[in-house]
Amino acid sequence: MGEKKSRNVSIDKLSFEQAVDRLRQIVEKVETGQVGLEESIQQYELGCKLIEHCRTILDRAEHRIEVLTKNLEGTLESRPAPQELKGDQTTPSEDSR
Numbered sequence: 001m002g003e004k005k006s007r008n009v010s011i012d013k014l015s016f017e018q019a020v021d022r023l024r025q026i027v028e029k030v031e032t033g034q035v036g037l038e039e040s041i042q043q044y045e046l047g048c049k050l051i052e053h054c055r056t057i058l059d060r061a062e063h064r065i066e067v068l069t070k071n072l073e074g075t076l077e078s079r080p081a082p083q084e085l086k087g088d089q090t091t092p093s094e095d096s097r
Contacts, residue, residue: 011049016057019050026050 014022026043029035035043065080 011053014050014053016054019054019057023047023050023054 011019026047030040030043
């Protein structure tokens with residue numbers, strides 16, 4: 001059990017790519033029946049934590065995306081990137097909530 005706890009603690013240290021790779025491994029194990037019911041439930045819980053970690057990484061990246069533009073005086077200023085450059089999948093109606 002200590003090993004599983006240390007895995008959960010180390011999730012926040014995984015890169016986005018590492019977390020996605022772990023998710024793929026979990027899906028493969030569960031889909032191919034390599035694990036029983038109890039282990040499937042544990043893997044599902046771990047997968048949820050990995051997804052949450054990935055979303056956190058993506059949210060941070062989104063906040064860092066900026067587009068440099070020239071204002072009317074000709075100086076450069078930093079502005080948030082337009083939604084279409086961020087790759088945001090939400091619809092305008094979802095944003096206005």
